[in-house]
Amino acid sequence: QVRLTESGGGLVQPGESLRLSCAASGFSLDYYAIAWFRQAPGKEREAVSCIGGSDREPDYTDSVRGRFTISRDYAKNTVYLQMNSLKPEDTAVYYCATPTFGCTNYYTRNARFDHWGQGTQVTVSS
Numbered sequence: 710q711v712r713l714t715e716s717g718g719g720l721v722q723p724g725e726s727l728r729l730s731c732a733a734s735g736f737s738l739d740y741y742a743i744a745w746f747r748q749a750p751g752k753e754r755e756a757v758s759c760i761g762g763s764d765r766e767p768d769y770t771d772s773v774r775g776r777f778t779i780s781r782d783y784a785k786n787t788v789y790l791q792m793n794s795l796k797p798e799d800t801a802v803y804y805c806a807t808p809t810f811g812c813t814n815y816y817t818r819n820a821r822f823d824h825w826g827q828g829t830q831v832t833v834s835s
Contacts, residue, residue, distance in 0.1 A: 711735035711824060713805050718829030721795055725833075729790040731805030731826060738781065741823070742811040743788040745779065747801035747831075755801075756816030758790060759808065768812050772798075795833045802828040 717729040731743060744759040758779040760767045767779045778791040788805060806822040808815040 713807070713824050713826035715803060715805055715826040715829040718803060718831045720832045720834065722835050723796055723833055725795055726791070726793045727795065727831060729792065729803055729805075729829060729831070731788045731790075733786045733824075736824075738786050738788065738807075739783060741807040742815070743779075743781065744806050744808050744812065744815045744822075745788075745790050745803060746806060747799075747803045749801040752801075754804075757803070759812035759815045760788060761812045765812065768815075770816070792831070795831075797833050797835075800831060800833050802830050804828045 712734045714732050715729060717727060721727055742759055742761040745757040746754050747757050748754045756770055757773055758767060758769045758777060760779045760781055776794045781788045805826045807824045809821040809823055814820055
């Protein structure tokens with residue numbers, strides 16, 4: 710069964726860290742770009758980060774650049790999102806997905822995706 714599964718979410722205090730995982734099953738992530746999105750209650754889905762091949766630098770939205778780091782482990786068929794210095798405004802459900810055309814324009818409304826995960830909740834609160 711082809712599936713993306715996120716994990717690692719939870720409740721943390723401002724300034725703390727979390728590492729999200731996006732594990733693929735039923736297919737290899739080797740030939741896919743992987744993107745992270747988030748959606749807070751009452752808000753639109755927001756692109757957070759995207760990682761493609763080794764020949765391209767990962768992409769980050771401005772609000773997380775310098776705090777979040779995306780990486781991939783080919784052996785484990787998993788992509789990670791290390792989130793440091795978390796803020797209350799980072800609270801959202803985080804999803805991973807495979808953009809059909811890589812990281813180019815993955816953040817646009819017309820972007821297409823082959824696979825989505827079910828999401829993991831991240832709550833940042835004191």
